[in-house]
Amino acid sequence: MVYCGYEKQTVPGPIVMQYPDYIHWCSWSSRVSLELPFRFEEGEEDRENACATYSENTGGDGGPGTMVMSRVTSVPVDQEEAFIKLAEESSRIPPEAACTRRDTYADGVPALEQELSFVDERVGGPVVRRELFAQIGNLVFSLAALIPRDRAAAQQQELDHTFGSLRFVLIPALERYGRTFCHGGAQVSVHIPTDWDVQEISEQQVRFFGPPSAQHDDYRPTFSVALGKPEGFGDEWLEGFLDQIRANMAESYRNFTIDSLTTISLSSLVEAHVMQYRWEPEPGLAFVQIQALIVVDMFRMYLINAASLEPLAETYLPVFEEILRSLRILGQPPTG
Known part of the structure; x- marks a missing residue:
């Protein structure tokens, strides 16, 4: 940290x-706590879809900023590797995306991290989508950052910190992993x-x-x-x-x-x-x-x-x- x-x-x-370089955000909807660079703002907390979004304030430079989303998904209790399946499904969207993947850990839990490169018409150009998937019990947690490709290299260290800062907010009171x-x-x-x-x-x-x-x-x-x-x-x-x-x-x-x-x-x-x-x-x-x-x-x-x-x-x-x-x-x- x-x-x-x-x-x-x-x-x-x-x-x-x-003042800190990074601000802590907690989403009870997605059960995720993370740290984002100071210029990011909370976009939406969606309890119905169990997700939260955060957007980069680019200071009016005219270009699109990076978007970050956290989400939690419930799966059947017998699907112990559902996070791998969800990562594979996400890697196929869009079908023409180039994907690299590696095993890692998120908050001490085995996880998959992958990076996809493709052209996003909504953003209006090439983007990099960085994703992480992890699972605790029947809950699959995901974190995704959609980054304009021309910003990806400059933001890599910051997003390394954000992905490394991920914590899972699990209650009851004495829940620990x-x-x-x-x-x-x-x-x-x-x-x-x-x-x-x-x-x-x-x-x-x-x-x-x-x-x-x-x-x-x-x-x-x-x-x-x-x-x-x-x-x-x-x-x-x-x-x-x-x-x-x-x-x-x-x-x-x-x-x-x-x-x-x-x-x-x-x-x-x-x-x-x-x-x-x-x-x-x-x-x-x-x-x-x-x-x-x-x-x-x-x-x-x-x-x-x-x-x-x-x-x-x-x-x-x-x-x-x-x-x-x-x-x-x-x-x-x-x-x-």
Whole structure:
């Protein structure tokens, strides 16, 4: 995953904010989460046909832009390789298209990716259609990009990122496959190491547990995500709220020390205000922890806490950072 805006600051340096190169989009219709370049816009969310489209804003240069579509299709439960069949059927449309195909993975799931070159009369010229097909259970997921051929080379790296960013948004709450975890109550998707366990603490909170350390009485590092409602809104309120949190912790946590303050810009267009700190609940027992606050809007705020024993911090601080940077805000799942 590629993100801009991760600036490590040592106290008391300023918090630095930059915007991401890619924006996260979540489609509950197609059960797909992905990242597109900043200039793409959501076109249509079609629940009836279980698909979503996104269009490139070309800035008025007169030429057609790239179109991206995600879709999910239900198939009979006994058709375990239906995604291969759907890919083959798509490769024959139009019949004169030249097609190349390769095996790959999408979000840890075996997939087929193919590229077709042909002339599209609707676009008014030659195009490249890049497609990916994958299957989980009886659901076949597809992602397609229709690219004017004269833009294909310039956009290859961007679309590599988009296709590589694909995640499948599967609910119920504790549904998990590979390293991706989605939670409908907390409305998030994150990448978690495959040897970590998950526990639902409440309807809007989940906690992940790392592997036990035999050298430290089977201690397990933790990473939790909780969704709540902020008591206020706006920059002034947020600055005061963060200051109050730090003051309270300095007063109540033994040997409390702030290592760094950081702002991370996530592709869901939210800022994670991160504090790395250490403290000692008792002599000889020291923890290094991460606390992150994400205010989405007037109604949603995330509190993220991650903890490691100090001797294990060198191992787990990079893991905490990777999990945090992978976090995507999904929004409220549809009802009915």
